[in-house]
Amino acid sequence: xxxSQTMNQRLLMLIIVLCSVYCCDCFKRIKYPKxxxxxxxxxxxxxxxxxxxxxxxxxxxxxxxxxxxxSYTIVQQRMYGNxxxxxxxxxxxxGFGSVSGDFWxxxxxxxxxxxxxxxxxxxxxxxxxxxxxxxxxxxxxxxSAQDRYRLQVSGYAGTVPDDFSYSSGRxxxxxxxxxxxxxxxxxxxxxxxxxxxxxLLNGIYYTGGPYVPTGGYYDGIYWKDxxxxxxSLRFTxxxxxxx
Numbered sequence: 001x002x003x004s005q006t007m008n009q010r011l012l013m014l015i016i017v018l019c020s021v022y023c024c025d026c027f028k029r030i031k032y033p034k035x036x037x038x039x040x041x042x043x044x045x046x047x048x049x050x051x052x053x054x055x056x057x058x059x060x061x062x063x064x065x066x067x068x069x070x071s072y073t074i075v076q077q078r079m080y081g082n083x084x085x086x087x088x089x090x091x092x093x094x095g096f097g098s099v100s101g102d103f104w105x106x107x108x109x110x111x112x113x114x115x116x117x118x119x120x121x122x123x124x125x126x127x128x129x130x131x132x133x134x135x136x137x138x139x140x141x142x143x144s145a146q147d148r149y150r151l152q153v154s155g156y157a158g159t160v161p162d163d164f165s166y167s168s169g170r171x172x173x174x175x176x177x178x179x180x181x182x183x184x185x186x187x188x189x190x191x192x193x194x195x196x197x198x199x200l201l202n203g204i205y206y207t208g209g210p211y212v213p214t215g216g217y218y219d220g221i222y223w224k225d226x227x228x229x230x231x232s233l234r235f236t237x238x239x240x241x242x243x
Contacts, residue, residue, distance in 0.1 A: 032056055034116045036064035036071040037242050049099050054112050062109075063099040065239060072122065073113055075105040076238035078221055081205030085189050089177040092190040093145070104190075104202070107149045107172060110240070111142040118240035121153065123201075125160065125223060126235035128209040133160040133226060140240070148172050151192040161225035163198035170194050186217040198224040206232035 030038045032053035039050045047066045052073070053059045063074040078085075083102035095106025121140035125133045135158025143150035148171035156162040173179035174190040183196030189203045196217065203221045204214070211232050213219050220232030227233075 032059075035113055035118055035240075036062065036066070036073040037118070039064055040066060040071040052109075054109060060095060060105065060109055061099055062105060070241055072239040072241045073105075073118060074099070074237060074239050075110050075113070076103070076201060076236065078102050078201065078205060078233070078236045081207065085202045085204070087174065087190060089172075089174040089190070092172065092174055102205070107142065108145070111145070111149055113240050114141045117242050120241045120243055122239040122241065123158070123164070124235070124237040124239070125226070125233055127227060127231070128207075128234045133223075134158055135160055135162070135164070137164065138243070143171075148177070149192075160223055163224050163226075166194050166198040167192040183217070186215060187219045188214075189219065201233075201236045201238065203232065208232075209234075 030042050032055070033039050033042060033050070035052055036050065038052070044050065045066050047064060049061055050064050051059050052062050063077070065072040065074060080101045083097040085104070087096060092104065093107045095104055095109060097103030119140055121137040123135045135156060137153045138155030139153065141152045143152075150169065150171050151167055153165055153168045156165060170192040171179070172190060173184040173193050175185040175188070178184050179193040181193070181195050183193040184190060187196055187200060187203060189200060191197055191200055191202050200220070200222050204219050206220045209227070209231050211220050211230060218229035220230070221236060222229050222231060223233065
């Protein structure tokens with residue numbers, strides 16, 4: 001074996017080793033990736049914006065967060081307050097906003113992601129002093145469109161109390177497709193309302209933290225058992241991934 005052949009063989013072995021570390025199949029070509037996990041399998045391990053597919057003709061741009069051993073598909077983000085979240089049911093179904101800022105991926109795509117095995121929900125929260133909190137739900141799923149994407153969530157662990165499970169078992173509601181108590185209309189956001197919600201991440205983006213609601217109901221971006229109903233958070237992110 002020549003020196004050149006030896007060098008090429010070593011280079012190939014290095015590529016194989018790197019492939020095994022950073023992705024399961026770097027040479028796999030997925031024409032219609034269904035989530036950020038598929039993006040990773042295609043050899044893309046840099047976090048950023050990618051396109052995923054519900055089917056061969058329906059796609060959306062998503063923000064992928066690729067970590068060493070796992071990839072997350074971002075499904076909701078609040079960070080600038082430049083997107084109106086008091087939207088119609090149809091808007092919440094198809095999604096809105098920009099993945100570079102505030103956005104909602106859409107219930108259709110979110111339900112699709114859970115059906116593809118993305119059943120772990122991670123939450124990231126930040127207040128206006130830069131304090132961060134996080135939580136993980138090991139079991140997250142949405143029902144069918146006919147059942148108005150009924151939420152099922154459980155298996156929580158995190159650095160804030162579990163306020164999201166209060167919404168488990170509830171259908172998604174908006175002001176034009178209201179819940180029993182019209183929380184969606186009163187709190188001016190689409191969400192899975194009980195009566196009404198201990199956590200509301202799609203509320204109005206108030207700056208500074210403490211706020212006075214515009215009506216008779218607290219309608220900011222809150223997590224009740226962290227900073228209370230009357231404190232609107234600076235940053236939120238909801239992410240789905242495989243177990």
